[in-house]
Amino acid sequence: MSGLRAAGGIAKKGGKAKASGFSGIEFHKSKGQHILKNPLVVQSIVDKAGVKSTDVVLEIGPGTGNLTMKLLERAKKVIAVELDPRMVLELQRRVQGTPHQNQLQIIHMDVMKAQLPYFDICVANIPYNISSPLTFKLLAHRPAFRAAVIMYQHEFAMRLVAKPGDPLYSRLSVNTQLLSRVHHLLKVGKNNFRPPPKVDSSVVRIEPRNPPPPINFLEWDGLVRLCFGRKNKTLGAIFRQGNTLALLEQNYAVWQALHKASDGAEVDLVAAVNRMAMDADKAEAAAADGGSDDEMSEDEEAEAAAAGGGGGGSARRRRGKASEGFKEQVLEVLQRHGFLERRAAKMSQDDFLGLLAAFNQAGIHFTS
Incomplete structure (x- = not known):
């Protein structure tokens, strides 16, 4: 599963080159694997998620866990959904013997096939090729969560937040905004990654309308x-x-x-x-x-x-x-x-x- 991940994680797009990752893990550009090298972006994502000490956080695409470790410092529990077995092992290694060991639950499978558990906040750096289905999977999740802070390809993010009259305004815009309040938080340029992907990214905050509108x-x-x-x-x-x-x-x-x-x-x-x-x-x-x-x-x-x-x-x-x-x-x-x-x-x-x-x-x- 390729896609944009937080520091120590993965981003979408790229050629055939390989880049050395954290802990000796090779990240394959041909699979869209890029490292977010800017720790300020990682910290900004954590801050904008508004994580409380009583929150259960669902993290999708944790990579090698730099964002995961920041989330564990603030949350009651982090549930990380990861498909790559190398990343699962690295996550386990990083928390082993730390005070956060019992706070982390890892679900090793494709997030689109997973039955998601209860969570308060979602933080996701998702594969671009599942942006639409994952967004609506989250919006259909019950009980409703408080907010999701998700990294998308920049143009997709702009379609989510587009308003009437905007050239990017579409079914995606109106359907997402029917079910949630959507806010663009920050743009993340491709030069924040190593090696740089071909496209820029954006972080979006999604707050489900709870209850949803009373319509068919x-x-x-x-x-x-x-x-x-x-x-x-x-x-x-x-x-x-x-x-x-x-x-x-x-x-x-x-x-x-x-x-x-x-x-x-x-x-x-x-x-x-x-x-x-x-x-x-x-x-x-x-x-x-x-x-x-x-x-x-x-x-x-x-x-x-x-x-x-x-x-x-x-x-x-x-x-x-x-x-x-x-x-x-x-x-x-x-x-x-x-x-x-x-x-x-x-x-x-x-x-x-x-x-x-x-x-x-x-x-x-x-x-x-």
Whole structure:
């Protein structure tokens, strides 16, 4: 597992060179292993985490433990999740015979496969390639933690904190900010690492909203995915798409027949954040290929409209045509609430919540 780690740890990206690490451990640049050499950054991360003497701290990607040792000085307990067996041995060596030996618990496995225990604070220097799924895994964790201080690739961090109108504002931004308060803490230049990685990093503080907003998260995700499919188009244009209207009308019929209630928010949250993570990964891949969020086809828009719906098959196979009455109903909702000419790229979290409430009040849903 490669990725950015704190002093004595690992950072993402790099070539084939090797660098000698602490305690004689070789760090492989080809695996994205770089050493954070600036102790001031390590201390800043600990300070900004706000660790209390009664806290259980979850550390993801501890590396050889320089940050771990600082955390142990402040916390009641540190639970370190580490995949590299060499790092596990080094962590064990560093605490052996010290007053902190009984404060450290090491979980030797892939963090994405681990059942995370209770913790108050998370400190993570994570592999860039799991930034999205790990972020949403943490946000879905129960009981909710107080805060997470995480090192990300700089551009990813900027997408997390982006506001409406910012070019980086995306589904990732609005979904993360729905579930948490997100703050950019500091930028960490690549020259703070040995050898330097190819990109800069940033540290972000995430504070989960507890309790989370009282909404159906699968409905929310279906709406947001649809709107951000072409975030610079007006909502009027998006909701005039034939396939989108057809699938929304199918959902409408099912809801009218079953009189479903939108309860089970905790189950919805887990299912929705998993989808949010996958969506964010797809958006990252599209951006890396020179694309953007503003590239969803009509069929993809239709599938997004049925985001949480059951039944297999692609939107193309289920192509249909909505009734004129239903189309008028959808557009009337947008018109009445002032959303017809709005664009997702400039809509706030409250705007999306208002839009979802308006549709739901009219009996229009984004899950079937």
